[in-house]
């Protein structure tokens with residue numbers, strides 16, 4: 555197959571990171587860079603090479619030489635740019651979260667199904683090797699916990715803007731919900747949550763604890779926020795439990811201890827190679843014409859798990875997840891009975 559030619563829209567930190575990964579891959583190259591700031595697009599063109607840098611989105615999306623588009627902009631633009639790319643006949647890799655509302659995730663899903671193009675939701679943590687090892691050692695956990703506690707985010711960064719970013723819990727929490735679902739091996743039926751906007755002046759929910767009930771019987775918990783990063787657990791901290799077995803993953807998910815009753819604990823070390831691995835996975839699915847390994851339904855689940863937790867904060871009750879996703883997926887397939 556000929557080289558996949560990529561366009562990157564959003565030439566900030568993640569645009570640059572993906573360009574770095576693509577530079578390491580055979581079979582893929584960046585052709586075009588697009589940003590609202592010409593200097594940002596130009597800087598990546600100069601560093602990584604390609605055909606052009608532009609602020610003109612019409613030129614970018616309608617470029618017949620582009621096979622795939624990476625959407626690495628702020629969250630409120632993911633929907634418009636993903637749909638424009640799909641409708642222009644391009645495959646899409648979109649940075650997390652897929653979108654900020656369930657409706658927008660469904661709109662992207664609708665465009666994906668309608669155009670038959672591939673859409674990959676970029677959840678790098680799915681490719682952390684220790685999560686795969688954990689799934690191998692405890693394929694059917696009864697309890698899974700995930701904690702992602704960051705140091706306090708600045709009040710003026712776009713991530714804390716309710717329109718552009720949605721706050722730490724939505725922005726980073728979708729990584730956590732995605733890997734909770736991944737390691738639990740089930741889909742979340744419902745969520746109950748407690749938390750609030752404790753201090754961010756923008757009003758976003760900044761710290762939250764949520765409990766998920768999965769359809770395979772597993773129980774999951776999420777601790778997510780930016781009050782302080784605890785040195786003992788590190789920012790990313792996950793545990794899995796099954797009868798007589800446990801797994802604890804610390805050091806940003808790069809150190810794992812596995813215990814089994816009656817045996818010596820086993821220590822495993824891994825790396826944070828998620829960005830490169832997800833780029834390899836995206837390239838592979840394009841070359842092999844295989845389904846995207848993390849698709850629009852996965853993106854919808856990850857966003858909805860956070861949003862329904864927010865809904866539970868307001869309602870004080872458990873809120874459904876799986877039935878909402880199933881209805882959306884059925885409507886995408888045109889199966890909803892009116």
Ligand SMILES: NC(=O)c1ccc[n+]([C@@H]2O[C@H](COP(=O)([O-])OP(=O)(O)OC[C@H]3O[C@@H](n4cnc5c(N)ncnc54)[C@H](O)[C@@H]3O)[C@@H](O)[C@H]2O)c1
Nearest residue numbers: 564565566567568569589590594626627628631649650678
């Ligand atoms: N997977 C991860 O671990 C991870 C980590 C950080 C960020 N992200 C995600 O990557 C995406 C980008 O985050 P970032 O940290 O690179 O942000 P950033 O602010 O560094 O870069 C965003 C870029 O998009 C440009 N931009 C903004 N609005 C635009 C528009 N309308 N059209 C074109 N360009 C526009 C900005 O000028 C900027 O260059 C977000 O979805 C974020 O959540 C993922």
